[in-house]
Amino acid sequence: MYLATGNSFVDLHHSYRLGATTIKEIVARVCSALWNVLKNECLPEPSKDDWLRIASEFENRANFPNCLGAVDGKHIRIVKPPNSASLYFNYKHYFSIVLMAVTDADYKFVFIDVGSYGKCGDYTIFQQSALHQRILADTIDLPEDRAISSSSSTPIPFVFLADDAFSLSHRVLCPFIGKQLNDTKRTFNYPHCRARRYVECTFGILANKWEIFHRPLNVDVDLAIDIVKACCILHNYVRSRDGLQFVDTLYKFPTDNDDSESTHRNRQYNSNTRNILAEYFVNEGAVPWQKNYL
Secondary structure, eight states: OOOOOOHHHHHHHHHTOOOOHHHHHHHHHHEEEHHHHHHHHHEEEEEOOHHHHHHHHHHHOOOTTEEEEEEEEEEEEEEOTOOOTTTTBOOTSBEEEEEEEETTTSSEEEEEEEETTTSHHHHHHHSHHHHHHHHHHHHHOOOOOOOOBTTTTOOBOOOOOOOOTTTOOOTTOOOOOSSSOOHHHHHHHHHHHHHHHHHHHHHHHHHHHGGGGSOOEEEEEEEEHHHHHHHHHHHHHHHHHHOOOOOOOOOOOOOOOOOOHHHHHHHHHHHHHHHHHHHHTTTTOOTTTTTGGG
């Protein structure tokens, strides 16, 4: 009831004749139990076959090959924590914690990281996430590089798609930015946007389903994190069972925006990958309607 309606502890106190403190304790225990019990079922670590299935879904639904998921961050409104100064105050001028997520083409979460300060940027949070650290350490079971067309024998890596708030890095592919893009780069940005929008739509479905996100969370930060994690787990649980077919019509293009030697090599590596994909999308990978959106 608390997660679905967004009612405050005081509202529930009046409705159910339970103390507000008791209700808070119940919510905390239930959120923790939901995460612990359902995590392995609803948010398991993907195997190589799972990654290949996700990539196949992105190619079928968004016409983007070798895509392992769409990544983005969502600011979750909170009431300012005591003695936190500006740590949780974000660029949108409210207090928040950040939900960093990777989603698949079925609007389900594949990976989440919850609780970073609102003042932190998406790319910084992703760099510090467990997923990114495991990618760098090569301890995650990702598919081997694969050619994307019959006319090219050059294998390219499987990648995660992010917006221009991120930066080209190992396994992260961003759109071309700038006002004077040529046709090839503009064409690349269209399927990139189509595939990346799945994470934005997933956030929208999450917030619409669980009305607790319609107001700032007036709880301590630890409980706020548990609430977000519980809602993400329940989101995947419901998505797996309700058969909802979400149709999105969002087409938005980026405009202007943004080390070590290893980071430089990774950026160059992914820059080459992006160029190969850009050529693919104006040739073999072109779709009939894409020129209508350029």
